[in-house]
Amino acid sequence: MAEASIVRDGITLAAIAAVCTALVAATYTVTDERIAANQQAWLERSLQPVLAGLSFDSGVSESRLTIPAPHALPGSDDATVYRVYAQQSPVAALYVVSARDGYAGAIRLLVGVAVGGEIAGVHVLAHRETPGLGDLVETSKSDWVRQFDGRSLADPNVVGWRIKRDGGTFDQLTGASVTPRAIVKAVRQTLEYHAVHADAVFAAPSDDEETLQQ
Amino acid sequence: MTTLIERFRTGLWYENPGLVQLLGLCPLLAVTSTFVNGLGLGVATLSVMVVSNALVSATRRWIRDEIRIPIYVLIIASLVTCTELIFKAWFPALDRSLGIFIPLIVTNCAIVARAEVYASRNPVGSSIVDGVVMGTGFALLLMAIGAFRELVSLVWLLAVLPPGAFFSLALAIAAKNTIDGRRKNRRDALPRRSRLANR
Numbered sequence: 001m002a003e004a005s006i007v008r009d010g011i012t013l014a015a016i017a018a019v020c021t022a023l024v025a026a027t028y029t030v031t032d033e034r035i036a037a038n039q040q041a042w043l044e045r046s047l048q049p050v051l052a053g054l055s056f057d058s059g060v061s062e063s064r065l066t067i068p069a070p071h072a073l074p075g076s077d078d079a080t081v082y083r084v085y086a087q088q089s090p091v092a093a094l095y096v097v098s099a100r101d102g103y104a105g106a107i108r109l110l111v112g113v114a115v116g117g118e119i120a121g122v123h124v125l126a127h128r129e130t131p132g133l134g135d136l137v138e139t140s141k142s143d144w145v146r147q148f149d150g151r152s153l154a155d156p157n158v159v160g161w162r163i164k165r166d167g168g169t170f171d172q173l174t175g176a177s178v179t180p181r182a183i184v185k186a187v188r189q190t191l192e193y194h195a196v197h198a199d200a201v202f203a204a205p206s207d208d209e210e211t212l213q214q
Numbered sequence: 215m216t217t218l219i220e221r222f223r224t225g226l227w228y229e230n231p232g233l234v235q236l237l238g239l240c241p242l243l244a245v246t247s248t249f250v251n252g253l254g255l256g257v258a259t260l261s262v263m264v265v266s267n268a269l270v271s272a273t274r275r276w277i278r279d280e281i282r283i284p285i286y287v288l289i290i291a292s293l294v295t296c297t298e299l300i301f302k303a304w305f306p307a308l309d310r311s312l313g314i315f316i317p318l319i320v321t322n323c324a325i326v327a328r329a330e331v332y333a334s335r336n337p338v339g340s341s342i343v344d345g346v347v348m349g350t351g352f353a354l355l356l357m358a359i360g361a362f363r364e365l366v367s368l369v370w371l372l373a374v375l376p377p378g379a380f381f382s383l384a385l386a387i388a389a390k391n392t393i394d395g396r397r398k399n400r401r402d403a404l405p406r407r408s409r410l411a412n413r
Contacts, residue, residue, distance in 0.1 A: 012276055012278075013288075027295070027299050035302045
C-alpha cells in the first residue's frame with residue numbers, strides 16, 4: 001500500500017506544482033510589458049541628473065553598451081555605459097559603475113563625462129551607507145556630489161583627487177569620510193578609463209544593435 | 215456578527231502575529247523604517263496570507279500530512295512571486311524601497327503558521343477571514359512601528375537605524391502588556407468592590 005500512496009502523493013504534488021506555475025506564468029504575461037516600461041522610465045529618470053545642461057539627440061537609453069568584467073573601471077562586475085550624441089557626434093558618456101570600498105557594500109554611481117573629459121555630473125544610484133551621515137552623497141539630501149561638476153583629470157591634478165582629510169581638494173562629509181573617499185576614487189578611476197578608451201566607447205555598437213545582428 | 219468582531223479582536227490584539235506570537239520578525243524589524251514601507255509590506259503580506267489560506271483550505275481534502283509542507287511552500291512561493299510582479303508593474307517606487315523584502319515574504323513564518331494551524335483544518339470562508347484578520351494585525355503593527363520610527367527619527371536618528379527597530383518593537387510589546395495588565399487588574403478589582411458594597 002505504501003507504493004500506492006507514494007504515487008498518489010507524487011500526483012498531488014505535480015498537480016499543485018502545475019497549477020502554481022500556471023498562476024505565476026499568467027501573472028508574468030499580464031505584468032511583463034508594464035514592468036519593462038517602468039524600468040525604462042526609471043532608467044531615463046535616473047540619467048536625468050547628469051544630463052542637465054547638455055543638448056543631445058533622444059534615445060540615450062537605447063545607446064547602452066555593456067563593458068564585460070574585468071575592465072579598468074571601478075567595480076568588479078560588468079559596467080554599463082550610455083552614450084550621448086548630438087547629430088551623430090559624441091557629446092558625453094554616462095558610466096554606471098560601482099565603488100566597492102564604501103562603508104556598507106557597493107555604491108552604484110552614475111558618472112557623466114563629457115567627450116573632452118570634464119565631468120557633466122555625478123549621481124548616486126544606489127547605496128547602503130549610514131542614514132544621516134554617508135547618505136548625504138544623495139542628490140536629494142545634499143549637493144555634495146555637485147562639487148565634481150566640470151572637474152577633469154587636469155583639474156585638480158593627480159594629488160588633488162582626494163578628500164581634504166587626505167590632502168586633496170574635495171570636501172568630506174561631517175562624520176563620514178569613508179563614503180566620500182570611495183566616491184572620489186571611483187570618479188577618478190572612471191575619468192582615467194575615459195581618457196584612454198573614450199574613442200572605442202563612442203564607436204562601439206550598442207547592446208541592442210548587437211542582439212539584432214546576431 | 216459578534217463572532218466576526220471577536221475574531222478581529224483576536225487577530226489585531228490578543229493573538230497579533232507580530233506582538234504576541236512574535237512571528238515574521240525579520241521583515242517586521244527590517245522594513246519598518248518608514249510608515250510607507252510598513253504599509254507596503256503590510257498590504258503585500260496581508261494579500262499573500264488571505265490567498266494562501268484560501269488555497270490551502272480549498273485543497274486540504276487532497277493533501278496528506280506527509281506532503282503538506284512542500285505544498286504550502288509551493289503555494290506561498292508562487293503567490294509571493296505574483297505579488298512581486300504586481301508590485302513591480304503597478305507600484306514600482308514602493309517595490310524599489312522594499313527591495314528584497316517582497317520576495318522574502320516567502321520566509322515569513324506567520325503565513326506558514328496560519329496555513330498549518332488554521333487553514334488546513336477549517337472551511338474556505340472561515341480561513342479567508344482568518345487570513346484577513348491575522349494579516350491586518352500584522353500590517354497594522356508594521357504601520358504603527360513604521361510611523362513611530364519615522365517620527366522619532368526627527369529628534370533621534372537611531373530610531374531609523376537597525377537598533378531602533380528592536381527598541382520600537384520592545385516598546386510596542388511592553389505597551390500591549392501594560393494595557394492588558396491594567397485591564398486584568400480592573401477586572402479583578404471590580405467584583406471585590408461590589409462584594410464590599412453588598413455587605
